Amino acid sequence: MYFYNVINVTIIGTGNLAFHLSKVFLKNQKINLVEICGRKKNLPIEFNHYINYSNNISRIKNSDICFICVSDDQIENISKNLQTEDSTIVLHCSGSTSIDVLSNHNSYGVFYPLQTFSLKKNINFSNVPIIIEGNSNKNLNIIRDLSLMLSNKALKASSKQRLAIHISAVFTNNFTNYMRIVADEILKSNEIDTKILNPLTFETFDKLKYLSSKEAQTGPAIRNDLKTIKKHLNLLKGTGHEKVYETISSEIIKLENEL
Amino acid sequence: MYFYNVINVTIIGTGNLAFHLSKVFLKNQKINLVEICGRKKNLPIEFNHYINYSNNISRIKNSDICFICVSDDQIENISKNLQTEDSTIVLHCSGSTSIDVLSNHNSYGVFYPLQTFSLKKNINFSNVPIIIEGNSNKNLNIIRDLSLMLSNKALKASSKQRLAIHISAVFTNNFTNYMRIVADEILKSNEIDTKILNPLTFETFDKLKYLSSKEAQTGPAIRNDLKTIKKHLNLLKGTGHEKVYETISSEIIKLENEL
Known part of the structure; x- marks a missing residue:
């Protein structure tokens, strides 16, 4: 009608x-x-x-x-x-x-x-x-x-499935954007132009057209490179970003052990 | 030469x-x-x-x-x-x-x-x-x-500045990609096609061409919407993603209070 x-x-x-x-x-x-x-x-x-x-x-x-x-x-x-x-x-x-x-x-x-x-x-x-x-x-x-x-x-x-979709949106958008806020802050406090990250940010997104998110994972945590992680945590000391770095890295390390 | x-x-x-x-x-x-x-x-x-x-x-x-x-x-x-x-x-x-x-x-x-x-x-x-x-x-x-x-x-x-750039790259790439791994996992366990996130993932990245990362932040944590955050944590219980959700949300809430 x-x-x-x-x-x-x-x-x-x-x-x-x-x-x-x-x-x-x-x-x-x-x-x-x-x-x-x-x-x-x-x-x-x-x-x-x-x-x-x-x-x-x-x-x-x-x-x-x-x-x-x-x-x-x-x-x-x-x-x-x-x-x-x-x-x-x-x-x-x-x-x-x-x-x-x-x-x-x-x-x-x-x-x-x-x-x-x-x-x-x-x-x-x-x-x-x-x-x-x-x-x-x-x-x-x-x-x-x-x-x-x-x-x-x-x-x-269903309402339950929609809630799951909403949580996944929080991870993929809200939390992802927060990662860039942290990155921008770290660069600014070291007197580096934040625009330098743009090609990497683009590639992070573009990769997902060709690889699954698990295949696209790189970095010290997935390599279980504890020495580099320690260096990073040392430099982050007192900035308030230590806990986020530590929590996510330890989850990625768990993932590495599953793969 | x-x-x-x-x-x-x-x-x-x-x-x-x-x-x-x-x-x-x-x-x-x-x-x-x-x-x-x-x-x-x-x-x-x-x-x-x-x-x-x-x-x-x-x-x-x-x-x-x-x-x-x-x-x-x-x-x-x-x-x-x-x-x-x-x-x-x-x-x-x-x-x-x-x-x-x-x-x-x-x-x-x-x-x-x-x-x-x-x-x-x-x-x-x-x-x-x-x-x-x-x-x-x-x-x-x-x-x-x-x-x-x-x-x-x-x-x-300098070597110290380069280390800061490297940390910012870990946040903007490795951690961001991990957020999509989590999102994909949540969707799969609720029988939803992970491709549904692609327009949102694209917009998350595309926004940064027009807005600063702080201006681009949305979602329950920046609104200090504790009721929604609680619903999300309830659904995540036992999945292993609770701690990441909690840690990042509480950092975004701090940010909201600074703005």
Whole structure:
């Protein structure tokens, strides 16, 4: 039914994900962004200023699909205060929150885009895998069809599988980026331009196109080169990075023994 | 003097770096690879089989520059057993070894390519920064000129600075790659195709072209979202990845408090 006409959607929230979703909705002719609803008095200036905005959730406009894009600990609370028609599918966008927190609604599900979103960096949404779940097959099919209008890849996963995907995203994105923060800090404190790491950072990523992550592993820990590890720990003494270095190295050494 | 004619080079060692260096030397018309010398009976089959090979270091052929490409703990030993002419510059290629281990020679220095090398993955050497050091200005200039024949970037650094660069490379490459190993493992044990992480892995790297590593940080730890972190640790219980997750998250939380 939905897809012969325009789909009306609303967004609750004004953070990074709400921003990127609003952009991709506005670009899609089959989707009509009815309204954004948030706590702030006005819609933040980064957003397209033609979007209708309200900060009164009790008077939210009707839509086919309502996206809850708020921080994880607010989803349940927002869901309880949200009055929608029975046919409206209420979705949250969280990797680590069970679908069940939306069970006060008639139609609900999950739409979790597996990507890292920052305001200042554009995202090509068509490459972003969408991890989906629905409270019925009918709703799941609608969520899948909508996802495939935005992205090339939609993947059905249980709430537990989605949590595992979210953890893997924390390792591959958040923790990886933190490694570069540490590297940049070490270089700066030794008066070396951090750009020197760019070819290595690129190769670290590029290798994974050709080798499995296990095949791609190099460095002192996988060689069990304890002498080099000791030299590194000596230089890191007092910088606060010792513990991270030690913990990860000892895990890689364990891996070396397994291989 | 060297650069009006062909430079004659030798390589000691038959590992990943020796392999990639031999390839780049063979491609360069101004460089003549005289010989590779290693412990193995024959040159491994991956190498170009026209290269002269010997496993007798006491009869190594004369060259202008001799590259010691062996594991860090063997460099000093190899250097002591290496008889060269006074004019031959002896180089090691280690990030974490002082230049001083080569001081039994008349001319010596360091040639450390800041990159990760695997046999199965080609490297565009022209993008690899070479970190150099020399026992005299004259030798340093020769090492720099040779480096710039192979790469766009040569950087002079003290042995201590080079060690700091090496540590930063361990964080940005070895530890980052380990994060992907963990992520792949978590996905596999939940029956999810690991390829689903590829767009996120790409974005993690691509972001650094537009944002500093600190600006690029997202995720539960930088938001100090202890509830999500607890859910993640619960799911990781017994997998062996708990400690890594906990250690890095607590460092990111500290960072959040600094910002």
